[in-house]
Amino acid sequence: MRALNVAAPWGLDAIKIVELPDPKPGPGEVLVRMKAASLNYRDWLMVNGMYGRSSATTTDVITPFSDGCGVVEAIGEGVTRFKPGDRVATLFFQGWISGPPTVEKAVTSLGFPIPGAGAELQTFSQEGLSKVPDFLTDQEVATLPCAALTAWRALFEDASLQPGDTVVLQGTGGVSIFGLQFAHAAGYRTLITSSSDEKLERAKALGADHVVNYKATPAWSKPVKAATGGKGADFIMEVGGGGTIQESMKAIRIGGHISIIGVVAGAGEPFNPAGLIGNAAKLQGVFVGSRDMFEAMCRAIELHQIRPVVDKVFAWTDAKAAFSAMAAGEHFGKIVLEF
Amino acid sequence: MRALNVAAPWGLDAIKIVELPDPKPGPGEVLVRMKAASLNYRDWLMVNGMYGRSSATTTDVITPFSDGCGVVEAIGEGVTRFKPGDRVATLFFQGWISGPPTVEKAVTSLGFPIPGAGAELQTFSQEGLSKVPDFLTDQEVATLPCAALTAWRALFEDASLQPGDTVVLQGTGGVSIFGLQFAHAAGYRTLITSSSDEKLERAKALGADHVVNYKATPAWSKPVKAATGGKGADFIMEVGGGGTIQESMKAIRIGGHISIIGVVAGAGEPFNPAGLIGNAAKLQGVFVGSRDMFEAMCRAIELHQIRPVVDKVFAWTDAKAAFSAMAAGEHFGKIVLEF
Amino acid sequence: MRALNVAAPWGLDAIKIVELPDPKPGPGEVLVRMKAASLNYRDWLMVNGMYGRSSATTTDVITPFSDGCGVVEAIGEGVTRFKPGDRVATLFFQGWISGPPTVEKAVTSLGFPIPGAGAELQTFSQEGLSKVPDFLTDQEVATLPCAALTAWRALFEDASLQPGDTVVLQGTGGVSIFGLQFAHAAGYRTLITSSSDEKLERAKALGADHVVNYKATPAWSKPVKAATGGKGADFIMEVGGGGTIQESMKAIRIGGHISIIGVVAGAGEPFNPAGLIGNAAKLQGVFVGSRDMFEAMCRAIELHQIRPVVDKVFAWTDAKAAFSAMAAGEHFGKIVLEF
Amino acid sequence: MRALNVAAPWGLDAIKIVELPDPKPGPGEVLVRMKAASLNYRDWLMVNGMYGRSSATTTDVITPFSDGCGVVEAIGEGVTRFKPGDRVATLFFQGWISGPPTVEKAVTSLGFPIPGAGAELQTFSQEGLSKVPDFLTDQEVATLPCAALTAWRALFEDASLQPGDTVVLQGTGGVSIFGLQFAHAAGYRTLITSSSDEKLERAKALGADHVVNYKATPAWSKPVKAATGGKGADFIMEVGGGGTIQESMKAIRIGGHISIIGVVAGAGEPFNPAGLIGNAAKLQGVFVGSRDMFEAMCRAIELHQIRPVVDKVFAWTDAKAAFSAMAAGEHFGKIVLEF
Known part of the structure; x- marks a missing residue:
């Protein structure tokens, strides 16, 4: 293989x-x-020697990609969770099954x-895989382990929102x-930003209630305030980049x-945490989630027939083009990469 | 008047x-x-001298109905929340504005x-009224203060559910x-029971994912288990009546x-709370909610354009027929009663 | 052995x-x-064929006791959590490590x-044991897996109390x-009931702020109300028996x-759950807890140097006398039984 | 007056x-x-024209101090919460009674x-005062409204800790x-930092389990890790100043x-929020709390007979010396200032 x-x-x-010899x-x-894998920014860092490498003199060889979809080919002794032929997703944390994160769980990525x-x-350990909804394609499944679960955890594990609350993406x-897709399925009011009107149109089709082109409106906290009667957003998914945290603090x-x-979008941007005091806001760091969370997410994806958005597909042997x-x-x- | x-x-x-003279x-x-009012079972108890009456010899005179919609005719000194012409709903608890319930708040019903x-x-005290979404009719608004808010609080204040979780009505x-309407808007999987197939059809149109005719299937916990892969419901809204609590404990x-x-459906039915131990379940009593909760509910109703189901309308002077x-x-x- | x-x-x-041959x-x-084991009412049911036995014709042989303390004698291949000589407690659920309970976790008792x-x-599976605080005796450790963890979970996992809140035992x-010991360590106001003034004196020494002899005062909800300025208790640990749930509902x-x-104290006592509505109270069933909870409990026991109360000690070969x-x-x- | x-x-x-004429x-x-008032850093900002002043040309006249203790001299029409002779504390937010903060509540400071x-x-509005525990002196009561309630809210409203968890001050x-006093009463393990060994000795007497002189040990995250078996603190009360947030992120x-x-200690210090991702930590801004929280705090203070630490007392007419x-x-x- x-x-x-x-x-x-x-x-x-x-x-x-x-x-290599077949394992x-x-x-x-x-x-x-494996049938498909998807790329995350973390893989890009990994491939470029910028993730988890304490030394340039390391002799480590990395096989990247936390996110894959495949079919069980064979099982080892004592395996009870799967049988040959089952379709599975890989889990980001191979050892985070349930409960809150710990150091022991976090080192199994x-x-x-x-x-x-x-x-x-x-x-893989049998604990590090999960079955997945039938209606999804292999490529769609391969998008779930990292990006989808991160969004899920941020919205439904860390936060505590109600239908009608406002979420900014x-x-x-x-x-x-x-x-956006999860917040819409949960009945939240959604507002998404982009520099492209065309992408904002596509976002509307996925459930965006409000859209803001941040090139035309760099002070996007203003339309957020307007959309919420002046109150501000209940939840913001902050993905970093130029000045977003400053604007999030206003919104x-x-x-x-x-x-x-x-x-x-790089290394993030310093800000003064004293800004949190005036509005008693909360900043919560997020890194993916547990198998329990993954399975809860899949139940919701199945109920709502949520289709992950696959933008581009490359042959897995052409990963360089995909990273570019x-x-x-x-x-x-x-x-996504296909095998 | x-x-x-x-x-x-x-x-x-x-x-x-x-x-009576105009107040x-x-x-x-x-x-x-007032433009409209709606009936709750509590009003029926009240009219029949079975609610909050410690003595048959009381000389109290009751003006019933917690649930009304009307238009502000005039305001007293110091009123800042409303002006003449505003459309308002009455709040079930005139003095429960925010935070958890207390005895002091609970006696203001x-x-x-x-x-x-x-x-x-x-x-009314200006604290005991709220503005309401424009798209609703007066009759629809009049259904919200007690029944809708009770369902809202049970689902979104007391419980902690995620999209894809299963709710039984x-x-x-x-x-x-x-x-049903709120659970559907929140992305939960919904299952509703009724003795009427025709009503179950109407429920499907409102978002029911599963329906069970409990006359045909008195052991309705079985279809609940089937719908959840054998796991059981995450949430059940128990409204009492013949044997429902026993079946809820199984479901x-x-x-x-x-x-x-x-x-x-009467006085409820005794059950042995030891049954809660085996499945670590929770029974949570609910009585309506606060103004904060009412306003959150209205935001969701507006976002989702949820239309309350008005079954029958009577003239307010014909309340006897409505109660019957x-x-x-x-x-x-x-x-609903109309004025 | x-x-x-x-x-x-x-x-x-x-x-x-x-x-039997040495395992x-x-x-x-x-x-x-094993160095020590402790008895729980569940063991009594088990020994009497009243626990988990679907048929009198079963050929099952039971080795009872969820609660033990011992010293690691040897480890199997792949064991990383322990080495020979480590002192350990057995865990009630051998397979409930973290997170909320599930059927899969619950069948590992x-x-x-x-x-x-x-x-x-x-x-034992290495996952089903935990290290324990040094300052405790073996007999004290043997009391922790079921009774202590049940009390811990009820107070600190299921409930959400603050210092100064009132807890009834x-x-x-x-x-x-x-x-009582945990609630006291957490800064809660504690009230305990007993039929014996002498036991109430011992409870005071363990941190009881209020004591009530329920033989002298069967309506013990009254002193609870008095101790809380008429408000009632924030938390009651209901252990069943004659009429306690009725009195708890008042308290x-x-x-x-x-x-x-x-x-x-037997099979519990039926009550009408409608009684929960008026005060929006919550009944929460509890069955022991996870390894995560056990380890959190041990941290608190160590910080506060809480000594479990060992009432009587028997030789393990004299279990009959202990059960009596x-x-x-x-x-x-x-x-407790000693080996 | x-x-x-x-x-x-x-x-x-x-x-x-x-x-001025008597109000x-x-x-x-x-x-x-008024019998006593206490100083907060906010009062210092206020007196120096650096708090809530949008313009140097303002004609506002400020009477500072959120924190006071006094005795009711007279009551207006409709007052039911107090009678002449009652001893009261002033509340930081005169209009935040219950529930979560809002803009409307926040502008009543x-x-x-x-x-x-x-x-x-x-x-004062009768809603903006609370009765206080008898055992406290007037000067002690005057310390509670801002500083004590801020610490209370941070520990018991925003966070969710258990006895045995580790708190850093x-x-x-x-x-x-x-x-420190509240965390100790709640059974948490406490660690406090100071530049003075003598102050650390005093902190031990108030319940500090661990003390760190940050002059001798600027990298105070190391002793925090050591005290928690390498795990890190469960909770840190970050009060700002030179580099503390960076060290908190490590601890x-x-x-x-x-x-x-x-x-x-000034304007806080910028930091990169991306640092929160790796450990999924949470930063939560805090500004004092509601009357409900104040009353819960007073119940705990009374149960534990917690005496606020009054460091220095000045005549109220000598506020300048107090600020210095x-x-x-x-x-x-x-x-504290005394009247």
Whole structure:
């Protein structure tokens, strides 16, 4: 079988397709034939040697991708959760099953340090996979483990909203689009920002109640205030980038909740936390979620027949092109690799 | 102006339409010209001398109805929340503005001890009224203060559910139908029971994902289990009556939430609370809610353009016929009086 | 090695001490030399064939006791949580590590169906044991897995109290005494009932702020109201028995929380759940807790140097006498077996 | 009667003691003879024209001090909560009775815009005062409205901790010392920092389990980690100042809670919120609390006989000296004015 590996000196050119012996599932393990994988910004950092690498002299070889969909090919001794033929998604945290996060759970992330979905055949702990709704395609399933679950956790685990509350999404990347779809399914009022009117039209079709082109209206907190009778948003999914946190602080209502999702647009931007005092707002960092959360998310996806937005598809052997497309930042939803 | 009063010896025949001088709003008060009122089972108890009456020898005269819609006719000194011409709903608790319930807040219920919406003109504290969504008719607004808010609080204040979770509604009375509409708007999976296939069809049109005719299937916990992969419902809105609590105990999942809403079908039915231990379930009593909750509910009603189900309309002077219709128990949604 | 087994026709006389080959730890398993075990009412039901036995014709042999303390004698392949010599407690649910309860987690209870601590040597999954505070004796540790954790979960997982809130404990059995000690450590105002003035004096020494002899004052809700300025208790740990639920319903404040702990005094007592409506109270069933909760409890026990109350100690081979002492109902705290 | 007023050009020298006619309580108002007031950093800002002043050309005259204790001298029409002779505390927010904060509630803060406790006689809405525990002195009561309630809300309203959890307090100012006393009463493990060993000794006497001199150990996150077995603190009360937020981010556990209390030591310090992602921590801004919270706090203070720490007492006519003492930053607990 073939796998996608990357190692020092890192970079897109360091991505190699290598031939390896077929792996065999050990006790409690499941062998999966991958059908699709999806890209996250974290994979881009990983491939470029910027994630979890304490030293340039490391000899680590990384098989990236936390997000995959495949079919069970074989099971090891003691496996009870799956049988050959089952379709599964990989879970971002292979060891975070239930309950709140801990250090022990957090170090089991897929891609790094645990080899990820970038291989034709891969073994996983049976605890690190979940069955998925039938109505989704393999490519759609492959978008769920990281981006979708991050949006789900931010909205439904960390926050405590009611139908009619107002949720703000920033941009049209994977997490934001899932956030839009989930918030809409939950009956929240949704407002999304983008620099493209065309993308905003597509967002409307996915349930956006209000749209703001932040190029035309850089002070997007003003339309947020207008949409909420002057009160401000109940929830903002903050994905980082130029000045967004400053504007989020203006747009949030007293006692509101800002999810700090990730630093898509670079290193984030310093701000003075004293600004939180005046409106008693909350900043909550988020990093994906547990298997329990994943399964709850899948129940909702099935009930609402939510279709993940797959923007572009590449052959898995052409990951370099896929990463280049992601870096261009022009996508709407997720970029997927097919096997 | 005329008012609907009732006093000892109580009963539907004791309901009188009386002529009274027009009231004038005192400091902080608002004079409202009523347009519609709706009936709750509590009003029926009240009219029959079975609510809040410690003695048959009382000389109290009751003006019933917690639920009304009207237009502000005049305002007293210091009123800032309203101006003449504003359309308002009456609030069930005139003194429960915010926060958790207390004895002090709970004794301010409308109808009794505070004279209710059963009058052409009535004065209220400005704190005891709220503005309402424009798109609703007066009759629809008049259904909200008690039944709708009870369903809202049970689902969104007391419980903690996520999209895709399963909610069970019992029967097609006012609270259950609002519960269905709200649960559907929140993205929950809904299952409703009724003894009438025709009513179940109407419920489907309002968003019911599953329907069960409890005459055909008295053990309705079985279809609940089937609909949830054997797990049981996450939430049940228990409205009382023959054996429902026993069946609810079978239908609820481990750690699930049962709202005890009211005793529509009589005095309820004893059960052994030890049954809660095995599944770590929760029984939570509910009685209407605060103004904050009412306003949150109205925001959701407006966003989702939820139309309350008005089953039958009577002239307010014909309240006796309206109460008889309610006692017959054949309604689907709410019974309304118009002024 | 010897083990304590019981089988049909059940009953205290059916308890046998049997000689068995020494068990060996399999992969992921730990062999423990038991030092102490404690009795719970559940063990009494088990021994008498009244727990988890669907048929009198069962051929099951039960090794009872969920609650044990021992020392690791040997570890199986892949065990990382323990090494020989570690002192451990057994966990009530061998498979409930984290997060909310599920059916899958709930069927892993120790004693039945999983063989329990009633043996000189016993093997356990490494996931089903926890290390314990050094300052406790083996006998004290052996009281923690069921009774202490039940009280802990009821107070700190299910409820949401603040220092100064009022907690009512019923009687001086194991759960209630732990409840008293934990509630006191958390800064709650505590009130405990008993039929014995002498036991009430001992309870005062453990932190009871108020005591009520329910023989002298059967309407113990009155002193609860008096102690709370008429408001009622914020939390009641309801352990069942003659009429307690009725009195708890009078003693609880509006919006208060009643934990339904177990049915120590028989089969519980029917009550009408409609009684919950008037005060919007909550009944919450409880059955022990997860390993996460156990470890949180141990942190608190260590910080506060809480010493479990061991009432009586018997040789483990004299379990019949220990069960008889428990059935007599005169204990204050826990009954322990030593190996 | 005399009042302490301050106006443009602001500054300590602009504080004037003026003679004014005795105020009379209007409808719903209470006239209070002040006995004591306490200083908060907010009063210092106010006196220096740096709080709530949009323009240097304002003609506003401020009577500062949100925090007072006094005795009811007379009551206006319709007052039911108090009678002459009652001892009361002033509430920071005169219009925040219950429930979550809103803009409407937040604009009712005492001192500015509502004239504060800096006067021999002052009128207040009856809703803006609360009775207080008998065992406290007037000076002790005067410390509660702002600093104590801020610490209370941060610990018990915003956070969700259990006995045995670890709480970090920064420095020995008013909020931190109340935080220490409350956290200790709630059974939390407490760690406090200071630059003075002598103050740390005093903190131990108030219940500090661990103390860290941050002059000797600027990287105080290390002893926090050591005290928690490497896990990190569950809760940090962040009061601002040089680099504390950076160190708090290192000291907090995964999923922990950092309260952003106020900016005692200047303008706070920018930090990159992306740092929250890795440990899924939460930053929660806090500004005092509601009357419901104040009354809950007083119940706990009474049960635990918690004595606020009054560091220095000045005559109210000597407020300038009191402010100078506060600005020196050498206090331990609160600075109080007596009338």
